[in-house]
Amino acid sequence: MAGPPPHSGPTEMEDLNQGNLREDPEAPAVPPVTMAISCRDVCRSYGKLKVISNLDLTVPHGQIYGLLGPSGCGKTTLLKCMVGTLKISRGHISVLGKPPSFPGHEVPGRMVGYMPQDLALYNEFTISDTLTFFGHIHGLTSKETQARMDFLVDFLDLPQKCSLVRNLSGGQRRRVSLGAALLQNPQLLILDEPTVGVDPVLRAKIWQHLVEIVKTGKVSVIVTTHYIEEARQANVVGLMRNGHLLAEGPPEDLMKQHNASTLEHAFLQLCQTSDLMDSKQSPSQQAGLLGSSQSLESRREESQPILSLGPAGSPEDLPQYTADWKVRARHVLPKWRNISALIMKTLIRMKRMPGSLCFQFLLPVIQISLMCLCVGGDPKGIQVAVVNNETSSSAYSKSLLAFLDNSSIEQVPRSHADAFTGIYNGDYWGVIGFGENFTSYLTKRMLNPQVSSKEVVDGGSVHVWLDLTNQQIALMLQAKVHQAFQAFVNNKLGSMAYLVALPIKIEEPIYGHMNTDFTTFITPGAVLSITFYLAVGLTALSFVLERKEGLLDRCWVAGVSSLETMLAHLLSQLFVISVQILLMLLFVLLVFKIPNEGSLVLVVALIILQGVTGIAFGLVISAAIDDEQSANQAALGVFYPNLVISGVIWPEVCGGFL
Numbered sequence: 001m002a003g004p005p006p007h008s009g010p011t012e013m014e015d016l017n018q019g020n021l022r023e024d025p026e027a028p029a030v031p032p033v034t035m036a037i038s039c040r041d042v043c044r045s046y047g048k049l050k051v052i053s054n055l056d057l058t059v060p061h062g063q064i065y066g067l068l069g070p071s072g073c074g075k076t077t078l079l080k081c082m083v084g085t086l087k088i089s090r091g092h093i094s095v096l097g098k099p100p101s102f103p104g105h106e107v108p109g110r111m112v113g114y115m116p117q118d119l120a121l122y123n124e125f126t127i128s129d130t131l132t133f134f135g136h137i138h139g140l141t142s143k144e145t146q147a148r149m150d151f152l153v154d155f156l157d158l159p160q161k162c163s164l165v166r167n168l169s170g171g172q173r174r175r176v177s178l179g180a181a182l183l184q185n186p187q188l189l190i191l192d193e194p195t196v197g198v199d200p201v202l203r204a205k206i207w208q209h210l211v212e213i214v215k216t217g218k219v220s221v222i223v224t225t226h227y228i229e230e231a232r233q234a235n236v237v238g239l240m241r242n243g244h245l246l247a248e249g250p251p252e253d254l255m256k257q258h259n260a261s262t263l264e265h266a267f268l269q270l271c272q273t274s275d276l277m278d279s280k281q282s283p284s285q286q287a288g289l290l291g292s293s294q295s296l297e298s299r300r301e302e303s304q305p306i307l308s309l310g311p312a313g314s315p316e317d318l319p320q321y322t323a324d325w326k327v328r329a330r331h332v333l334p335k336w337r338n339i340s341a342l343i344m345k346t347l348i349r350m351k352r353m354p355g356s357l358c359f360q361f362l363l364p365v366i367q368i369s370l371m372c373l374c375v376g377g378d379p380k381g382i383q384v385a386v387v388n389n390e391t392s393s394s395a396y397s398k399s400l401l402a403f404l405d406n407s408s409i410e411q412v413p414r415s416h417a418d419a420f421t422g423i424y425n426g427d428y429w430g431v432i433g434f435g436e437n438f439t440s441y442l443t444k445r446m447l448n449p450q451v452s453s454k455e456v457v458d459g460g461s462v463h464v465w466l467d468l469t470n471q472q473i474a475l476m477l478q479a480k481v482h483q484a485f486q487a488f489v490n491n492k493l494g495s496m497a498y499l500v501a502l503p504i505k506i507e508e509p510i511y512g513h514m515n516t517d518f519t520t521f522i523t524p525g526a527v528l529s530i531t532f533y534l535a536v537g538l539t540a541l542s543f544v545l546e547r548k549e550g551l552l553d554r555c556w557v558a559g560v561s562s563l564e565t566m567l568a569h570l571l572s573q574l575f576v577i578s579v580q581i582l583l584m585l586l587f588v589l590l591v592f593k594i595p596n597e598g599s600l601v602l603v604v605a606l607i608i609l610q611g612v613t614g615i616a617f618g619l620v621i622s623a624a625i626d627d628e629q630s631a632n633q634a635a636l637g638v639f640y641p642n643l644v645i646s647g648v649i650w651p652e653v654c655g656g657f658l
């Protein structure tokens, strides 16, 4: 195995460029290992689809391993298992001496540089932002990041550092992605098709760089590629097909073994031999062939996603890994370094999308303003037909009608027949009718209520027929007629008005006011619903999108835990929610003058808590759902049921069955 080259005192800048970065103080001491990666009897399935079966693979330390195979043979899946973003169904993987994600192990973390097949870059970032972000997560100082950035921009022939990723070409983006993997000079580079979409000159340069960095003996590389011939520069190649390795060894040896002049020919021969053997075997024999080197135990059904079972089902053959409680605790505890990097990421993205940020801030204000303007106000210009059979100008009916609220009700004098034709045709919301002796009967009723006959009571009553298809308007009409009658009685009887009052007296309310309108009732609920749903939507979608674009995986491989991702999202989202709440309350309290009877601090705290609930629910959606359309549907789908059963628009006591 090649040892490190003799050191003749390089300058600090050379140190940074060549990868002699300062050690991470939080990193545990790593014992020397001879195998960079060792996979034993590895299996991985997606549901019923078995993608990797009983695979053994060894990446020697300080060498380049070229993993070759046709599309869909499971290369990416295997790399994901190596970096720890996917759990294996069975078998054992050791990366730089320990299984991925082992407490205290920096795989995922600073020790591994991973370039996923997807671009996995933030489009709103510049090249400089991208490298600074990953540098921050890896704990590099800004000087170190800057030096590596200058080197990588030059080496990968990247455009200006201030160029936005979304404005780069496909090839340039792939190079930025490769730069992010090379940034911290990791001990292990896992590159999933780094040369796709890269011109031949740069492809050669990348391979040359890989060859150079492994020469130091400190760095190991596993690289997948579709260009089989370029893998001749690798020290070892693995030829993969249908989820298992057909062959593994130095490229020259493989070519010699198969009398092939090119690696591609050797691969072709291996595939043909494998097909021939497969066709000769019965299905049961094939199963035997697959697992010929494994015991029955290792071939049992893959039921548990575990990392620990080894080849031939003998756990005692595997090295035992231990970590003391301090290392375990440090592994679980969130790192502020990662959280702050993720918060900065969100703030930079917000800064680069001012339109979207304004929309996020203004949307709740627009929603609450629309609600205050459109919900709860008195209807205007409601046409009501009036059938007045009294003709005298001093008739009580005329006097009573004068007390009707003219801003809401438009009185249309009609004959009895026209009024009813009109209401049946939907021209009027109601008909108000007075008999021809209304004044005399009402007088009799008021002066001598004890001796009033049914005829007197009937003739002295205001008759109202309503179109009750719109309950709000009908209720308003009833209330307005009652108010007009009360005002008329007060006017006619003065201090004697109590004589015709109902024997029920509604006293001053304990909470609220006599004239509390619907807007005042519904606004608190609307504020809470708006805060909740915006938080749900933003959380559910942002994680779904990040996962889809491979960003969550990339951050995870860089060493960011799920807890840190959630905390960073919560903190940055709290900032957005706080601005949203501030603007909403300003509008509700100052512009629409909705009264607030309690402590404002408590109100703000409760709304923020509601936002946190929304974030939590968004997290549930984003954890359970993979694509944005379904996440959108889930977020929208819960909106209406939640609104209905929460008591925001109708008292929740009415839904006692729920």
Ligand SMILES: Nc1ncnc2c1ncn2[C@@H]1O[C@H](COP(=O)(O)OP(=O)(O)OP(=O)(O)O)[C@@H](O)[C@H]1O
Residues within 6 Å of the ligand: 046, 049, 051, 069, 070, 071, 072, 073, 074, 075, 076, 077, 078, 117
């Ligand atoms: N998330 C997933 N859910 C279900 N099946 C998947 C998933 N990811 C990959 N597969 C399936 O697993 C198989 C192997 O996929 P993988 O991406 O590992 O192949 P690959 O060798 O990397 O292919 P390529 O070279 O085209 O990238 C494919 O049949 C693919 O359809």
